Every structure is written in structure tokens, then in C-alpha cells.
Amino acid sequence: MAEVVLNKVNKKFGKVHVTKDVDLHINKGDFVVFVGPSGCGKSTLLRLIAGLEDITEGVLSIDGEVCNDLPPPERGIGMVFQSYALYPHMTVYENMAFGLQLAKTDANAVKDKVMGVAKALQLEPLLERKPKELSGGQRQRVAIGRAIVREPKVFLFDEPLSNLDASLRVQMRMEIARLHERLGATMIYVTHDQVEAMTLATKIVVLDAGRVEQVGSPLELYNHPANTFVAGFIGSPKMNFLTADIVETGEITTRVKIHRGQEIVVSADTRNAKVGDPAVIGIRPEHIQFGEKDAIKEGGVELSVVEQLGNECLMYFSTPQSNEPVVIRVEGQTTIKAGDKRCIEFPADYCHLFDKDGKAYPRSVVGETKLSLVVGGD
Structure with missing residues (x-):
């Protein structure tokens, strides 16, 4: 295993600036996941580490050695591609052994080495087969095995599960997680699937437009997003956002007025803000609660869509404070249906507050404070 350090790494394709001033320290044994929307630069960043693309500016070091000019075979990396990249005319055994044979082992x-890895990945019965005789999951296991036998310092995975169906993705996620636990190796994994990121990573790197938006553990990013981009990207369904203005600043709690709605209190430190500053309230679907007040008298919200998923229920309603429907998630099943009216509550400790530029104000959890909220008011 090895540490990987990127210092002010930039990549340009002509006038297109793809990767912008990336500073990143990946410790030995970390499982780091690069995640972000299509075109954010996550695969390019992985290719820079692998040596498949040249770094325009900045320094990359692996295990303390500067690798900017080292060819891929000398970097001590093993890469698993989205497309498997197996040799179709070779058997499973030959595919796994090929790299070692080239190195004159x-x-x-x-x-x-091949037999040991084949046993660990349950590939022994498949060693004499060719790739066309394998399922997608088996091919991906062969690609992973081919990387393992070389005993690299760092494993690189470029969206390895995107070609698999849902059930196989779950199975392969478990296998990759067990593999990391068994090997203790440094792994860097690229995906656009936040479920993979949340379940596999010890550390997530969220990228947008070539920049690192936030780095942290999965729960750190989920509970303390640095900005609205991270808050909206991590979590499914994503965080709800409502526009508001700051009415009263404070170190522990802040009072805000929702546009065309009422005033509520959120747990946020806004000592650096001013009264009247525009803000955005964020709250995750599972944290919105139904209130006990009479929805007809109090002017509650009307649910427009109710999705019964068996283990949980998703309910949607529209509001003038949000460009998209607000989502409520409740566990289990419900008798609530589309067209029903309900009063809802935002627990103050579960509200996130962001400034007009989308940057999060520090959160300050003070207890189970609940305030009724009528978001559809005038």
C-alpha cells in the first residue's frame, strides 16, 4: 500500500481546463471514491494518477516518489476499467498471468499467485474459460484478479460496476469491500453512483467542474455538507432547498423567514451574516415531520404525488420557495394519498443554512427543537 499526494494538479486539453488546482492527500490503506456528475473531471483525475494522461501543472507523488514523468508500468498501480479490457483470445488464467509473464516473473x-487470487475471488472453476463464456460479474472479477496478482501499491477503479445490472452491482460492491478489508490496500474508485460512494468509501472526494468541493467520510459529507452542491448531490432523494432571508442572527440559533412563508428557527451560527441577507434552508426528506395541527385551518401543504415503495414512502408537494417539488420520506407504508393536506414541521437541528453563494453556515445542534411550518402561505 502507498500514500498518494496531489499538489495543485491541473489538466488542460488545449483551452479546456478540466482539472483545477486539485490538492489531495490519500493515506495508506484508504478507500477513496471520486464522485460527481458527468463531466466533472473524476475519470480524468484517475487517469492522471495512472499516468494515462500528462499533468499540465502540479505535482503527483506515490509512496513519496514524484511520478509526473514516470510511465504507467513504473508507478506501481493496478487499474480496473469499466470495459473489463480482457484479452478475448486468452483464458481466464492467461489473462490474469499475462502481466506477470511480461515482467519475466x-x-x-x-x-x-494466480491460483491464490483465483481462489480468493472464487474463479478457480473458470480458469480455462475465455471471456465470452463468462457473465458480466465474472469478467469483472477476472479484471480485478488481474490487477491483484501484480501486487500494486495502489488500485485504481474506473466505474467498474456501471455495466452490471442492479443485483450484480450489489454483489460486486460487497466483494470489493471485502477485498479492501482483506488486502488493506490503497484504493481509488471513480463512480457517478452515490450509493457506491457511501457504502464503499472511507473517504469521499466530491468534484464539480474540475474542482474539489469537499473531502470527508461518507457521514461527514451527509451530515455536514460544505455547500448546496454537495448537499444536493449526496443523498437520495436529494436534500430539499427553500429560499429565505435572515431575520435574526446568532451563535447558536438563527431566525429566518421563508419567502412567502413564516419565520422559523434553525440551528446555525450566523455571527458573520447580517439581518436581511438572503439564505437557503436545506433539509433532508427523512427529517421533515408531519405536525399535529389541523391542516385545513392552519393552511397545510397539499401532497401532489405519493410513492408507495413498501419499505418506505415518498411524498411530494410543490411550494413557491423551491424550483423543484419538496420530498418527504417516511418509513414503512401509509394511508396518506395524493390530494391530502398536512401540516409539516422542520426540526431545527436537522435544518442546514446556506448563504446566497451556497456556502454552508456552521451548524450548532441544540436539541430536538420543532417548529410548525406552513410553506404555502402568502
């Missing part, structure tokens, strides 16, 4: 050592 002793034949007995090659056999021992």
Missing part, C-alpha cells in the same frame, strides 16, 4: 511464482 518465475513461472512457478506466476502459477502460485
Whole structure:
């Protein structure tokens, strides 16, 4: 295993600036996931680490050695591609052994390593088959095995599960997680699937337009997003956002007035803000609660869509404070249906507050404070 350090790394394709001043320290044994929307630069960043693209500016070091000018075979990396990249005319055994044979490894050592990895990945019955005789999940296991036998310092995964169906993705996620636990190796994994990021990573790197928006553990990013981009990207369904103005600043709590709605209190430190500053309230679907007040008298919200998923229920309503429907998630099943009116509550400790530029104000959890909210008012 090895640490990977990127210092002010930039990549330009002509006038197109793809990766912008990336500073990143990946510790030995970390499982780091690069995540972000299509075109954010996550695969390009992985290719820069692998040596498949040249770094325009900045420094990359692996295990303390500057690698900017080192060719890929000398960087000590093993890469698993989205497309498997297996040799179709070779058997599983030959595919896994090929890299070692190119490196002039002793034949007995090659056999021992391949057989050991094949046993760990449950590939022993498939060693004499060719790729066309394998399922998608089996091919991906072969691609991973081919990387493991070379005993690289760093494993690189470029969206390895995107070609698999849903059930196979779950199975392969578990296998990759077990593999990391068993090997203790440094792994860098690229995906656009936040479920993969949340379940696999010890550290997530959220990218947008070539820049690193936030780095942290999965729960750190979920509970303390640095800005509205991270808050909206991490979590499914994503966080709800409502526009508001700051009415009263404070160190522990802040009072805000929702546009065309009422005033509520959120747990946020806004000592650096001013009264009247525009803000955005964020709250996750599972944290919105139904109130006990009479929705007809109090002017509650009308649910427009109710999705019964069996283990949970998603309910949607429209509001003038949000460009998209607000989502409520409740566990289990419900008798609530589209067209019903309900009063809702925003627990203050679960509200996130962002400034007009989308940057999060520090949160200050003070207790289970609940305030009724009528978002559809005048």
C-alpha cells in the first residue's frame, strides 16, 4: 500500500481546463471514491494518477516518489476499467498471468499467485474459460484478479460496476469491500453512483467542474455538507432547498423567514451574516415531520404525488420557495394519498443554512427543537 499526494494538479486539453488546482492527500490503506456528475473531471483525475494522461501543472507523488514523468508500468498501480479490457483470445488464467509473464516473473511464482487470487475471488472453476463464456460479474472479477496478482501499491477503479445490472452491482460492491478489508490496500474508485460512494468509501472526494468541493467520510459529507452542491448531490432523494432571508442572527440559533412563508428557527451560527441577507434552508426528506395541527385551518401543504415503495414512502408537494417539488420520506407504508393536506414541521437541528453563494453556515445542534411550518402561505 502507498500514500498518494496531489499538489495543485491541473489538466488542460488545449483551452479546456478540466482539472483545477486539485490538492489531495490519500493515506495508506484508504478507500477513496471520486464522485460527481458527468463531466466533472473524476475519470480524468484517475487517469492522471495512472499516468494515462500528462499533468499540465502540479505535482503527483506515490509512496513519496514524484511520478509526473514516470510511465504507467513504473508507478506501481493496478487499474480496473469499466470495459473489463480482457484479452478475448486468452483464458481466464492467461489473462490474469499475462502481466506477470511480461515482467519475466518465475513461472512457478506466476502459477502460485494466480491460483491464490483465483481462489480468493472464487474463479478457480473458470480458469480455462475465455471471456465470452463468462457473465458480466465474472469478467469483472477476472479484471480485478488481474490487477491483484501484480501486487500494486495502489488500485485504481474506473466505474467498474456501471455495466452490471442492479443485483450484480450489489454483489460486486460487497466483494470489493471485502477485498479492501482483506488486502488493506490503497484504493481509488471513480463512480457517478452515490450509493457506491457511501457504502464503499472511507473517504469521499466530491468534484464539480474540475474542482474539489469537499473531502470527508461518507457521514461527514451527509451530515455536514460544505455547500448546496454537495448537499444536493449526496443523498437520495436529494436534500430539499427553500429560499429565505435572515431575520435574526446568532451563535447558536438563527431566525429566518421563508419567502412567502413564516419565520422559523434553525440551528446555525450566523455571527458573520447580517439581518436581511438572503439564505437557503436545506433539509433532508427523512427529517421533515408531519405536525399535529389541523391542516385545513392552519393552511397545510397539499401532497401532489405519493410513492408507495413498501419499505418506505415518498411524498411530494410543490411550494413557491423551491424550483423543484419538496420530498418527504417516511418509513414503512401509509394511508396518506395524493390530494391530502398536512401540516409539516422542520426540526431545527436537522435544518442546514446556506448563504446566497451556497456556502454552508456552521451548524450548532441544540436539541430536538420543532417548529410548525406552513410553506404555502402568502
